[in-house]
Structure formats: C-alpha cells, structure tokens
Amino acid sequence: MTMKIAVLPGDGIGPEIIAQALRVLDVLKKEGMPMEFTEAPLGGQAYDQYGAPYPEFTQKICREADAVLLGAVGGPQYDTLDRPLRPERGLLAIRKDLGLFANLRPAVLYPELANASTLKPEVVAGLDIMIVRELTGDVYFGQPRGMRTNEKGEREGFNTMVYSESEVRRIAHVAFGIAMKRNKKLCSVDKANVLETTEFWKEIVIDVAKEYPEVELSHMYVDNAAMQLIRNPKQFDVMVTGNIFGDILSDEASMLTGSIGMLASASLNETKKGLYEPSHGSAPDIAGKNLANPIATILSAAMMLRYTFDNEAAATRIENAVKKVLAAGYRTGDIYEAGMNRVSCSEMGDQIVAAM
Numbered sequence: 001m002t003m004k005i006a007v008l009p010g011d012g013i014g015p016e017i018i019a020q021a022l023r024v025l026d027v028l029k030k031e032g033m034p035m036e037f038t039e040a041p042l043g044g045q046a047y048d049q050y051g052a053p054y055p056e057f058t059q060k061i062c063r064e065a066d067a068v069l070l071g072a073v074g075g076p077q078y079d080t081l082d083r084p085l086r087p088e089r090g091l092l093a094i095r096k097d098l099g100l101f102a103n104l105r106p107a108v109l110y111p112e113l114a115n116a117s118t119l120k121p122e123v124v125a126g127l128d129i130m131i132v133r134e135l136t137g138d139v140y141f142g143q144p145r146g147m148r149t150n151e152k153g154e155r156e157g158f159n160t161m162v163y164s165e166s167e168v169r170r171i172a173h174v175a176f177g178i179a180m181k182r183n184k185k186l187c188s189v190d191k192a193n194v195l196e197t198t199e200f201w202k203e204i205v206i207d208v209a210k211e212y213p214e215v216e217l218s219h220m221y222v223d224n225a226a227m228q229l230i231r232n233p234k235q236f237d238v239m240v241t242g243n244i245f246g247d248i249l250s251d252e253a254s255m256l257t258g259s260i261g262m263l264a265s266a267s268l269n270e271t272k273k274g275l276y277e278p279s280h281g282s283a284p285d286i287a288g289k290n291l292a293n294p295i296a297t298i299l300s301a302a303m304m305l306r307y308t309f310d311n312e313a314a315a316t317r318i319e320n321a322v323k324k325v326l327a328a329g330y331r332t333g334d335i336y337e338a339g340m341n342r343v344s345c346s347e348m349g350d351q352i353v354a355a356m
C-alpha cells in the first residue's frame with residue numbers, strides 16, 4: 001500500500017531542512033518503498049497564500065495522509081497579526097484537528113557531540129531520555145481563555161488549566177507502553193503540591209500504573225524536574241507530563257544534547273497517524289542561507305518510518321547514516337567544533353544520502 005505523506009515545509013528554515021529530509025526518503029523510494037508526497041502550506045506560508053495558518057486546503061491533505069512531515073512555522077513578520085492568524089496557531093490547530101495527543105520528544109546525546117553540550121561530558125555521556133508530552137489539552141486549549149476587563153475595571157489575561165480523566169489515561173498508557181519497550185522506568189512530572197489539575201493527573205497515572213506492574217513509576221514536581229535534568233539527567237528514562245510542562249522540559253532536555261538542531265519529534269493520534277517535526281523552531285535569523293542543521297528533520301523522518309509505518313529497519317538505517325556522518329566529522333554550524341568539517345545544510349544532506 002502506498003504510504004501517503006503530507007509535506008508541510010512551513011516558514012524560515014523549514015523549506016531547507018524539509019528538502020534534505022525528502023532527499024533521504026527519496027533514497028528509499030527509489031529502492032522501491034511506495035511513498036507519495038503531497039505538499040501543503042502551514043503557518044506563515046499558509047497565511048500568505050490562503051489568509052489562514054491552517055487553511056482548508058492543508059486540512060484536507062493532512063486528514064487524508066497517513067503521516068505529516070513538517071519543517072517549522074513562525075517568523076517576525078507574522079508577530080503582529082491578530083492572534084488567530086499567527087503561524088503558531090496553525091501548529092496548535094493541526095495538532096487538535098488530527099487528534100495528535102501524544103508528543104514524543106527523545107533527547108539523545110550522540111557520543112560524537114558530547115563536547116557540544118554546555119554540561120560536563122560525564123554528566124551527559126550516554127544520555128537517552130524520552131519525554132512524552134500530552135499535546136492537545138492543558139492550559140494550551142482549556143476554556144475559558146482570553147483577555148478582559150474585570151469587575152474592578154482592570155484589564156487581565158486568563159487561561160484555564162484542565163485535564164479530563166480520559167485525556168490523562170490515554171497519554172499515561174502511551175508513556176507506560178514506551179517505558180515497557182525501554183528500561184521500564186517512568187517519571188510522571190506534576191505540580192501536585194499546588195495545582196489541582198496536576199494532583200488529579202498524578203492520581204490517574206497511579207491508577208493506570210496498576211496495569212503495568214513491571215514499570216517502576218516515580219513522581220516529581222516540575223520545578224525539581226527542571227533542576228534534576230541539569231543536575232543528573234541520566235536518572236531519567238521516560239518522562240510523562242502535561243502540555244505546558246512538557247513544552248518547557250523538552251526544550252531544556254534538548255540542550256543537554258548540545259543542539260536543538262539534533263532533536264526529532266513525533267506527535268501521534270490513537271491510530272498511529274503522526275506528525276513528525278524537528279523540535280526546534282523556524283530560526284528566521286539563518287533562513288535561506290543554507291546554514292541550518294537538517295538532522296532533526298531527517299531523524300523525524302526516521303521516527304515516521306518507525307511509528308506510523310512500522311518499518312524499524314528503514315528507521316534504523318537513517319539513524320545509522322546520521323551517526324556515520326557525525327563520526328566522520330561533518331558538522332553544521334550549530335554543532336561545530338574546531339578541527340571538524342564544517343558543512344552547509346545541503347552538504348549535510350549530501351553526506352547523509354551518501355551514507356545511506
């Protein structure tokens with residue numbers, strides 16, 4: 001059956017990094033893997049063409065696809081648009097529309113890049129954490145929200161932090177499932193000492209844990225988790241948390257690995273449909289200069305093969321090609337160290353294609 005992949009290059013460096021990921025996938029396609037790519041705009045690119053960050057044209061293509069490969073969205077020229085028209089809203093809308101509630105953000109340190117981390121090599125060497133972030137609930141989507149004038153006549157902004165039982169249960173099952181395939185250690189991150197929403201989260205996670213007696217479950221407050229990630233990150237294997245805490249902790253974890261330019265992500269729904277995107281943003285400052293690191297996007301394509309298409313062999317092949325190129329000393333600017341071979345975005349693509 002043909003694998004239907006929607007390709008959303010997006011803004012900033014999005015088109016450049018997507019181009020390299022497509023070259024890598026094309027190697028597999030030429031060898032006979034039946035893939036069909038359909039391009040559509042998202043974010044600022046979509047606003048420019050259709051006047052909306054997630055237009056109907058894109059919705060249709062994404063709903064019909066098995067998987068979505070996304071570059072990045074956002075740019076300074078869109079920051080002054082009305083809030084519903086901003087690129088980030090396109091990203092939130094596609095997550096909600098496709099029901100992509102499970103966001104997997106691996107933070108893996110490649111041994112070759114141990115010096116790229118700002119932490120001491122011994123603290124991060126061998127690091128391999130999987131952050132499971134709930135992606136369609138929490139204060140990101142809770143109603144009511146907005147800005148208003150209160151009864152004292154003062155302006156205020158407000159959002160609602162809310163999780164339903166079914167939302168917590170399904171993300172907990174995903175996290176326990178992943179823990180079962182790894183080292184059977186799961187840390188659930190909350191702020192149960194202050195916030196009822198997350199006290200409730202913790203209660204449900206403990207209940208789901210009864211179905212996974214082999215998994216060692218621990219709980220940590222989010223402020224402590226932020227500290228422990230820097231102090232001793234290797235104590236973690238799988239972490240599960242809500243949308244806002246996961247947003248913050250996954251950026252933090254990414255930096256343990258030296259560069260956010262290395263980190264892939266998958267956002268899955270209940271039927272294995274997924275959106276795959278680098279964890280980094282659109283980097284408008286280097287857009288169009290062929291300087292971006294395409295590895296996070298290429299590794300996202302590998303995650304797509306693994307999670308949506310169940311093709312572990314093809315996923316591993318891409319990951320091994322990336323490792324080989326790093327071991328051979330090729331580095332984009334974000335991970336460059338003296339003595340290495342500095343390459344552009346497309347040259348990094350050349351090397352990975354060759355290593356395939």
Ligand code: IPM
Pocket residue numbers: 088089091092247
């Ligand atoms: C992310 C980003 C998004 C988020 C923004 C761009 C809406 O930071 O994917 O982590 O907050 O989820």
Ligand code: MG
Pocket residue numbers: 247248251
């Ligand atoms: Mg973020």
